Amino acid sequence: MSSPNGYALGIDLGTSHTVAVVRSPDGRSRPLLVDGAPVMPSSVFLDETGAIHVGRDAQRLAQTDPARFEPNPKHRIGDSSVLLGDRDVPTVDLLAAILRNVATKAVEAVGHLPPTVLTFPAKWGPQRRGVLEQAAAKAGYPAPRMVPEPVAAAHYFVEVMRQPIPQGESVAVFDFGGGTLDIAVVRHEHGGGFTVLSDGGLEDLGGLDIDAALVQYLGQTIAAHVPQVWQQLTQPANGTDRRHRRLFWDDVRGAKEMLSRTAVAPVPVPGVESALHMTREELERLAQPLLARAVAETERVITSAGLRPDQLAGLFLVGGASRIPLVARLLHSQLGIAPTVLEQPELPVAEGSLAAAFPPEPEPEVAPVTPPPAAEPYTPPTPPEEPKDDAFLEPAAAPTPWYKRKTTWIGTAAGVVALALLTAWLVYDPYPEREMSPLTQVGTDVTYPGGRADVPYVYQPDVDGDIAYYLTSPESDVAYLTAVDLTTAERVWDSAPFTVEDLNGVVAENGILYIDEWDGEAYRYTFIDPDTGERLNTLSFNTGDWTRIVNGRLVHFQADGRVAGYDATGQRQWQTDLGGAKLQNGAVVHTWDHESKRRNHSFTGTDGYAWTVDEEGLLSVLDVDTGQVTAAKSLAAHDDHYFGYEGTLFVADAETGYSLTAYDLTDGLASLWTFKPEGATREVSLMKACGQTRICVLEDRDEDDTTDGVMVLDFDDGGELAWESPTDMAVTTAWPAGEQLLVVTAGDEENSVNQMYDSRFEPSGSPLTRGLSRIDSGSFLTVPSAWDDPKFASDDRSFVGLGAQTGQRYELGTESIIPQCEATDMYLTCATDTGFRVWSYRT
Incomplete structure (x- = not known):
């Protein structure tokens, strides 16, 4: 079967290089030359006018300003955007620029843009394939055909090389x-x-x-x-x-x-x-x-x-x-x-x-044949005499x-x-350790809303992207929500006053913004427009329900056996009835794209899946975009430990002397491997991500219901034990930063001890007796908060940063604040006696 219109274009947009091949009406194929070569670097450069340059031009321009250069945009397809210089550029636009350049060369070669085939890695799911298709559409391609890369390679060997x-x-x-x-x-x-x-x-x-x-x-x-x-x-x-x-x-x-x-x-x-x-x-x-x-x-x-x-x-x-x-x-x-x-x-x-x-x-079937004897291993020619210099x-x-x-x-x-x-x-380097400098105030304090001189009750703020959202209550039944731009320390908007009963706080994540409160009988979420502060919709949830946010969806797990998905306006997009059994556990499936992002980065790089377990032990996996059940199987008891990460579900017995099994979320929950640690008194406290291919298993090793140890398992290597904390190290938790790990151990009554470990699990730098929060894939920062006892009076607090790769400590200064703070990888914001204040600590 020949392609329509005679010509056809095949494009392999690779991580480092892009190759395109044109097939003529007579069936002959030839590489499409870009800058005189059949292989074009998959590099992009954003100039100061906003124009995107690609290929060798991008590499040359990178010498003038490396911060505006991205050598491997395909590697960033899980990110919604890439920071080039001072601008966040959508990843889809970077890929579109590469494809647009190929289209231009194809039109120059054959006079029009032929029907096109795009290849993609076999492991890509619908979301990443969709980004590539969207990039092709932006570049002006009619709907291209999509072929997995290994399938394309196999066709080449059979139909081109006649193997x-x-x-x-x-x-x-x-x-x-x-x-x-x-x-x-x-x-x-x-x-x-x-x-x-x-x-x-x-x-x-x-x-x-x-x-x-x-x-x-x-x-x-x-x-x-x-x-x-x-x-x-x-x-x-x-x-x-x-x-x-x-x-x-x-x-x-x-x-x-x-x-x-x-x-x-x-x-x-x-x-x-x-x-x-x-x-x-x-x-x-x-x-x-x-x-x-x-x-x-x-x-x-x-x-x-x-x-x-x-x-x-x-x-x-x-x-x-x-x-x-x-x-x-x-x-x-x-x-x-x-x-x-x-x-x-x-x-x-x-x-x-x-x-x-x-x-x-189609050709007639070829009967199986006996393969020829294996060829001898290649032996290089005898090297000539080395030059004497x-x-x-x-x-x-x-x-x-x-x-x-x-x-x-x-x-x-x-x-x-x-x-x-x-x-x-x-x-x-996907995990750079960026230097920190002393806190420098951005602009002036943003005054509290409501027109009162006294300091209101301040709740823990939340940040999505570069916008901080502060919830304040000057009176017991009145509250305001304020949006502050961290890059300028300017007020974006104040909401109209809310009449409230029992506030829990504000949640801002991945484009979803809502106020969480308790009305005496049920939890109530009031959805807010992030751009204007207007109220959009209000939802009520029963006490046995819970919610999670993933892929631009708020997923509502209902104790009565149903799961629903809501968009950012609070409108229900789907509801799935899982059969009536009471749901006991459930969460979303995270990815390394999410876990390695900067703190409070608004992301879309997730697999878009959620899982839940009912009281009978039936586990169901759902696509959060559609609510469709993609897999269902009884794996373990509902009160066992579950954790979904990178297309894998990890299940550990809720008993001492446990075993941990990994299941493939993309293959009908097929069992991948089982790991059983030594020691009869070990019990799982929590599982969490600890690297791109690693999970941390936090353990209670002495049956006192407190976490006191951690194991690091490499799940891409059959559950191999990469490291475990010594028995005399009372570990309370661990946080990944790139390939490094921050291990937190119990100190005295007031302070914990934070120690960085490098990729070989060797201590890096000196320990720090301060609470730390990860702000990006290479750094940590003290971010004071007071969830249990919100403060009305300011308090002097010193701020310290920690580099993940070197363990370097950065003294950022002391400020008088109300300890309700949040941070990004560039900015810190806290409440003070005079309003909301913003500091920068990086340039």
Whole structure:
């Protein structure tokens, strides 16, 4: 079947690079050239006029203002927006800019925009696919066809390369790009199409991580002989230094690619007359720890498909980083499969998407055949004699500790935090530790509403985005809600006075704003328009009910067995009856996109799912956009411990000597693994997120009904125990910040002890005997509050910040406040004797 109008366009928008292929009416395909090359960097730059530049232009402009540059916008698809310079730009607009540039080049090449196919990672859910489709619409594409990347790759090998895959047989696709590794097992169906049986990968492993390992290795030699050059490359002070840094990284990447063809490659060093030389042996020694993770993940994905490696009909390598010969050799030696490697591995996904979207007529079934004998592992040619240069040009042997030590997801050799910070312009550091400065007041105090001179009763404020919402009550039955812009310390609006009975406070989250009160018989939520302060709707909930907010929905769990979803205006969008049994437990399913955001960031990056358990133990999973039940199964008792995170539901017995089981929320609650800790007196107190692929299990270890220990489990690695607190450490809670962990232990009667631990669970910095709140993925701050005893009088309070990566303490100053405060990653706001006050502590 040919595409309509003769031409067709396939686009693979990757994390690091974008590739497009045009198919002509005669069936021939060719890459679409952008700036004379078939591969375009997936980079964006926002200039001061608001225009978005893409590709190589974006990389060049990044040298003028790195803060306006985002190298991997696809990696941010779970975020509603990306901060570029002084503006939050919707992520969908960044992706649309890339697709618009491709569309322009396609029109120049064929005279019109052909029917288009877009590819996406197999693990993406409807929400992320929807963002990509929305970006295509903004870029002017008629509704594109959507094809999973591994399916596109499989079609390429079958229909373009004519690799026979018997129908009913399965192949693995190993997509090793610049930013990420994606792996999938797909089955060739009898109708001719492909079905994804299992998928996985490593978000933190790509070609850039190998580049970073090489830069760090070469940097040891440069720093030892010309330290001023290395300082300029890692801490550029001007535009020339930044250009040199870019050139050096480009040359390192070029040497890496050259070593896929030769045994020795030169690496020019800006500012040094002679070049360094890198050998393939050095490259492979540095890359091996990283690639070992890739092989292990490949084996895991194959196993999760219910197959052994020897049952596959093939292993196909795509993505630019798969050129490294060691990739194929390690996969072959560990899995026993001879991979199929291409000369241009960037093209198969884009070109294969055309074969998938516009398939040929079905061919007769191919009977299963006996696979040929496995090919011998690839043996590189004997390297030529290495050049003899001066002592500086011969890199010293890499010190073993930094690239052989046990690692976490942030990377092995490449995951050195200092390196990630120094080279953040190219290797995106998702958890930066940003410096803090002493508190500086923004504007003047915002006076209390109501026209009274005395200080009203002040409730705990809440913040959504950069707007703070303060609830005050000058009289027992009257209340006002005030919105304050934190960036200017200006009043946005005061609500009209409310007649109230028993106020609980104000809630502002993800575009939803309401006042919570108790009228003597039921809880009452009064929804408020965040833009105007006008009352929208009022809902009443029974005492046995509870609510959660996720994905722009307020989810109402009703004790009578029903669950309802409300929008930001308080209007019910759906209601699902789960059968009448009384609901006992339930919450929403969070993601790392949510957990790693800055404090009070208005987010949409969640899976949009909720779960609930009734009194008979039946667990139901619901889509919060539609209320549809996506899975239901009896797993455990209703009073056991449940926690939903990153597409996984964790269930732990509510008994001593417990076991913990993980279930796949996207696969009918299939069991993934079970973990049982040693010790008969352990009991779960709480489970929470502690990293992108980790959960913290807080425990009561001595049966006194108080938390006194914590275990950290890596759920992507079969529930492997990553760390547990010593028995003499009385842990009360733990908070993640990127790959670091703040562990809170019991101190004296008034103070707890806060200690940062790095990604290897080693103490970082000195302990702090102050209450701390996470304000972003790399920092903590003291944020005073008085939930139990709201204050009318001010009190002198000192403010302290803490860096997660280094454990550095920042003294921010002392202020006289009413201890009802909230914060973002830039601003702090508190009530005072004279009104609402805002400070900045970052520029």
